[in-house]
Amino acid sequence: MLQIVIDSNNGYFELGLQYLLLTMKNHNHQSDDVSLNFTLSKRDISLPDIIFREFMVTINIKHEPGIRKNHSLAEISRTIHIPFICRSHNMDDIILRIRKILLIASMGYGASTRTDIFKAAGLKRYLQLSATENNIMLLTGKGHDASDISRLLHRSERTIGVHCRNAIKKMGMENRLEFYKYATWLARFGNSDEITLCL
Template structure:
């Protein structure tokens, strides 16, 4: 593999579009100098709700631009940088770690009672987190919430991040 094809392969990204969500897999794009080939290492999965029924074309284009920018990032900078500041996102509008974990557990098929036991939180608190995620995702209804949670569980890697653009 020559340098031109190597740099071309490193720029490729894994982006999965569905009705309600975009999943971007960000790989550790390191290069093995001796063998001169692309080495696929660690992976971070970024889930982005993508409900655009009432959005204008300009808003959709801006989201697409941000998604493509996220896909071009390398695994290490993504872990080290404050991603919210980088993309001009307000941190309080992003799901917390707890909310993301609850959504992932919902996608795995756990109900509120199971999640409250797993996370050692009350059912009321878990329900409040679910409502909070729904608002942050743009007011999706319960069915859409479960579809997004299921997609998160199906396409998740060990390291995952839920971003609301």
């Protein structure tokens, strides 16, 4: 059973998402390909399977019990971040995105490689961040501006701007502020082997 935490100071977001998740769970059909077997937990749980925030979702995929008991938490889990900006989406799109998130979270550690995630969730590789776009996002999150990033990556500022706009579009964000908020969070709390997926 997946443990879901909603980490938000926005009461409307939290109540709306709780209602939507519980409605989805109550209307689940046996023929569905996604298991909607989850519990909504308190924020103080140590390592929930899914954490919903107003701008992103974090999925922690853990090893199955009994595997690698003597390793640290960082070594026995895979972390996937998904931008979750829903202002411009209709309810059917939001439900589809949540179903994909639940599918990815329920895949298990062994099947959580990028290729398997792409296949299972119906994601296209060309709609994901390129290595350059990902580097620009991480450097932006560390506080670098376009001129710093162009010097570090040996590209023109114009090229950096194009990559940044492409990343914003792929991630479903509406502006650079949302991109900066997401990038800053990743730079502060994430590490380089974590995956960002665009739904």
